[in-house]
Amino acid sequence: MTNAPQIPVFDGHNDTLLRLNQRGDADRGVRAFLEGGFGGHVDLAKARSGGLVGGLFAIFTPSRDLGVDYIELMRSARYDVPLPEKLPLGEAQAAVLAMTSILLRIERASNGAVAICRSAAEIHAAMERNALAAVLHIEGAEAIGPDLDALHVLHAAGLRSLGPVWSRPTIFGHGAPFRFPSSPDTGPGLTEAGRRLVRECDALRIVVDLSHLNEAGFWDVAELSTRPLVATHSNAHALTPHARNLTDRQLDAIRDSGGLVGLNFATCFLREDGRMTADTPIDAMTRHLDHLIGRLGVDHVGFGSDFDGAIVPGRLGDAAGLPRLIAHLRAHGYDDATLEKIAWRNWLAVLERIWGA
Template sequence: MTPIPVFDGHNDTLLRIWQRRDADGGAKAFLEGGVGGHIDLPKARAGAMMGGLFAIFVPSRQLGVDYMKMMREASYDVPCPEPPPVSEAMAATLGMAATLFRIERASAGAVGVCRSVAEIRAAKDRGALACVLHIEGAEAIGPDLDALHALHAAGLRSLGPVWSRPNVFGHGAPFRFPASPDTGPGLTEAGKALVRECDALRIAVDLSHLNEAGFWDVAKTSRAPLIATHSNVHAITPHARNLTDAQLDAIAERDGLVGLNLATCFLREDGRMRSDTDLDAVAHHLDRLIARLGEDRVGFGSDFDGAIVPAGIGDVAGMPRLLAFLSERGYDQAILEKIAWRNWLSALERVWGG
């Protein structure tokens, strides 16, 4: 059977490649593979990955804790680090964007940076990996929003105002389990202005790291479909980063989309970050997402290269195993294609326009 293409709503591969500080910007490491990580071009081809949102995430200077280790405990509340200063965040953001452009240039057409759904479809048709620039945490953008316009011109098409740490635009949902996503104030006035400008530029606003108040502030401020690129179901896994049924219903009403996160701490009922997580946990969340959102508003948002995923998937090359598992559970070809890629392209088209 021909593998089903996969469009991934979220990965942290650019950060991993950029941090290598290779002389060629990481192009060889990505294009030839063999250097670890969840996504490179050979793994993407093995997993039938057609493309995705490639995140730019600027790490804090010092986390101060091993948050992956903390999230293996029965309960946890990971301290939020301070955000990096704007100048530092901009330098890192440009570095990661340049990493993707260098990969594209060195790929001889095998990788394409896409700015529209038409370009994603064209890349798919010619067998190229379609990469969309996404920002996770807008620390590189000042309240004047000048950088937003420059980054949009460079290809930015999706943006999360915050990561889990607070910044000038709002407050994120912490890595806390068990916990409600209602953890404090939401968007600042600068954050609301950022959302309005994203609407004007047709940049998708990602809800995944916002706390509950911030989620509702976006819902009130934006007129676009509501998108959570990598989030799961709070009713199953009561993590502060997961979405309540009320939030899921709002996304359905606004004809948006949720990308199912493969990070095990958001999948497991005990909230732990452990690779020995059954694929049943993925199916459990997927079943619930489809029940609340319908089969046209759910996709994948793997969190590859930013989290521990079930060993049964391993990396992007394991996505056909996940789809085969879901097929055995009764998901037919049409629904699997929607979840794997069609729904993402439809949702982006609703945000970006034709």
Template sequence: MTPLPVFDGHNDVLLRLRELGRPDGGVRAFLEGGAGGHLDLPRAREGGLFGGLFAAFTPSRQLGVDYLALMRAAQYDVPTPEPLPLAEAQAATLAMAAILLRIERASEGAVATCRSVADIRRAKEAGSLAAVLHIEGAEAIGPDLDALHVLYAAGLRSLGPVWSRPNVFGYGAPFRFPSSPDIGPGLSQAGRDLVAECDALRIVLDLSHLNEAGFWDVARLSRAPLVATHSNAHALTPHARNLTDRQLDAIRDTGGLVGLNFATCFLREDGRMRADTPLETMARHLDHLIGRLGVDHVGFGSDFDGAVVPFELHDVAGLPRLIEALRQYGFDQETLEKLAWRNWLAVLERIWGG
């Protein structure tokens, strides 16, 4: 049976490929598979993934094994990483953007870097993987915003102003459980300027890692539909990274979208990062998100290669198992298609235009 097509709102495969340390930047590993992780081209085809937002994320020096271990506890408050130097973030971001462009060039048409919904649709029809460049945490962009325009020319179409650490633009929600997302101040003046410039360029503003004050600043300032590419329901999992019902209502009212995060710590009632998490937890979050947002404003935002996902899903090739679990839970075919890809393309069209 042909798997249901899927467009995914978030993955971290570019970071994983960079960290392989291979001379070609991990290009062959992505195109041919066999290098671990959650996502490569052969497994994407097996699972039905035809496109998504490919994040360039610069990790903090404090991240590592201890970071994941902390999130397996009954409650935790992971120390907030220090801000990143501009030069370090720019070097890492350019390296990951270059990996994506090198993958496209080496793929002989199997991968396409997309800058519009028309590009995504053409790639889908051609059987190519549609990759949209996203930046998770805008440390590579200085307050003068010059780098934003250069990256836009390179294909950037989606941007999260912060990751879960402070930067010149604002403050991220920490990895804290249980916790409200109402932690710290909102956007700086540079952050407000970034929102205005992203609106002007029609770049998606990803709210997934912003604290609550920053979220409401974007909601007040931006004219575009609000989008959280990889976030879940705080009402079910009271993690600082998840969205309250009031935030979900605001996203709904702008015609925006929330992508379900597959990371288990944002799915489980106990907030733990554990692979022994049933797929039903994902269905429950989707049910809640649909109840607040409506069926046209929810999608997938897997966080593949950036988190621990349910063992039953395992990797991108397991997407048909998730779809079947959702079908068994009670979602009909029209709803599944909207969740899997139609809603994402619709909201991108509302933000980017045709």
């Protein structure tokens, strides 16, 4: 097993730009990513060590302080984390611009080691020259007004994937709360503005990420969108009844659309008891992968780590630990052809189906 070739990984979700932005200075954030040492799950050295060749780099605008630690609340066996209120447009736009700037500066300062990719062909090209392929994603569309002007500006800057909501409400819809145990059917779906947003994303060939939408919003997107359905970082509700996980009926709809689900490494979405703790075996990931593949088929499952945004199994650690996950899955019985599909080929295939080649 030690002589098995390293399989590259394209990851559907990380929150690394948020971690870098929280350093308070863009130049410090850029250096931390390129030189290492900022303590997160993903930097250039960890990516290279773990075979991480690219992924969707999320921009997420933090909520104002609610006076609660939602990670700490999710260490319990039952919880219902209070949802923040909507964010003001100007506050969200400032955060989105700051994190977009960090990614642009990383690309410029990397001397070709990092490439912002706007097409599947650019991802393939980056992989061939051993550059990290970064796709700009926004998690929660608070920076976009009802006129959708900002959507077109962000698309021109490289935006290729968008979640209409995080778990708080926006003018576009309602997110699934951090609630365990719970059905994902937690409230109303898309607003009329949300329906316009989905149609415009379809026209621009922007991925509409379903991962934080509640169930009603999911079905609204499924009805409206003409593109494959994608949940960048979600797991199976049948195994972990968290409001953020997807029911088998939702998984069937994603399969039937030719879409994809990215396995979320966050332990609260993996464990049967819904707890957020690093003391979680990698077998919990295998259980969800087995279920997702059994429901979706092997061509419609990938990774959506949630690195830098959650607690992941301690044995995995960070991006440098990805070969341990691959080795575990190989020992579990996945052959290399299956592993390559899950690790990167399925992601590139669904992006090609949505973006075009």
